[in-house]
Amino acid sequence: MLFIAFLLCIWEISVRLAEIPHWLLPAPSRIFKEATQSYDTFFPHVMATIQLALLGLTIGVLCGLSVAILLHRFVFIRELLYPILIMSQNIPVLVLAPLLIIWFGFGLLPKLIIICLVCFFPIVIATMDGFRQTPAELKHYFQMIGASKSQLFWKLEWPYAYPAIFSGVKIAATYSVMGAVIAEWLGAKKGIGVYMTLSQSSFRTDRVFVAIFAIILLSLLLFYLIRLLEQLFVKGRGADVTYSKH
């Protein structure tokens, strides 16, 4: 925190000393002033983005978990889909986005698809890793006590993967804000992304920075929200610790 304050001070001082025009790089004090002044007009945009990001993240998490479970439990599906999944990650979302608009119009659907796409991958990979890390001795024990395949999964592998799943969701949560902003650039009535494009085209650089700081804050907020959920769900060990072999 102290270091961030220090960086902001340097920024403030250098802008003032070098007399950089504020449409090029506004000083932090100016950005802060703008943020408080335009709070009333900006706030609805923030709320719209929060809604979009949360909805997209929720759908992304649900899709990611379902796909991870399917890929883990059915080997033939894994062999079929896993390479395609990896390949799909090489397509930049920015390229996909205009296509999605062409196909699905300017409504909510293409935006949600964009956010889903960015959230989906980290969750699938983290979840599958979590399943795979289940220690062999625990699996053997479950076999010896006569657990069925689905009991082995739901009572052992699934809860064992919780810490891994939450690391995936934490990454996805920060991506979801970015995904929402990108989706809004492409056409929306409200949202931080819209506010950003409008400010940019009218050279209100201070407002662009207000938007940037809002995005950072939102991402952090979501991250800590997931951390909180993690502490509620992952029992027996502190959060941020994967279950180690005992």
Place this chain on the structure above:
Amino acid sequence: MLHIQNIDKSFDSLQVIQGLSFEVQDGEFVAIIGPSGSGKSTLFQLIGGVTSLDEGAILLDGEAIQQQRGVIGYMPQQPCLLPWRTILDNVILVEELRHKPNMELAKEWLDKVGLSAFQQAYPHELSGGMQQRVSFIRAIVSNKPILCLDEPFSALDEFTRLEMQAWLVSTWETYRKSVLFVTHSIEEALFLADRVIVLTKRPATVKAEIEVPFARPRTEDIRHSATFTALKQQLFTYLKEEAYAD
């Protein structure tokens, strides 16, 4: 009770068990020792129904149980407690796979072994010895006709190990269920068991069988008796013969 009848098992071209036969009577504590790599773990996998037999039969109360999982009580080498479950929830795990667990019985047993204060604790809060006690209670509460213990104390330090042996003897003596106990420690086998079966090296078969004459309840004193030393010497000779035989 448990009859192992002339069983054979090979993995590919490697014969692990050949013509192995023995039995465990009702309420009897039988220990099996053998040189390392003598197929002790394979034997348990066969009894547990995790691996299939090539020849022979395994009967429990006259019924063939090969390839049937979940008919024996099992305690593995590692405690294999689930880190996200409380001690109480770990104890009822095996029962939970079949039907509604008997919470009262689980609590009663935890109470008997002085762990009732830890009902709601998580496994990582317990020492290694305590975790193994929980693991043993879990096997008892699973309420199967025979308990199979697979080197349960081999991962513990020497002092805890002796303490656990004394604990197991006194717990078992009040409870008297049939036990099949695999170990590589001669002293452990003599101290705990009514009968010790010595296996040959691979392919495993019965090399010798000795009755342990000590009366129950047993105390630490028997470790220093002349009979104990003589039997120890005898078992040691058997094992040495196996280790150097070719």
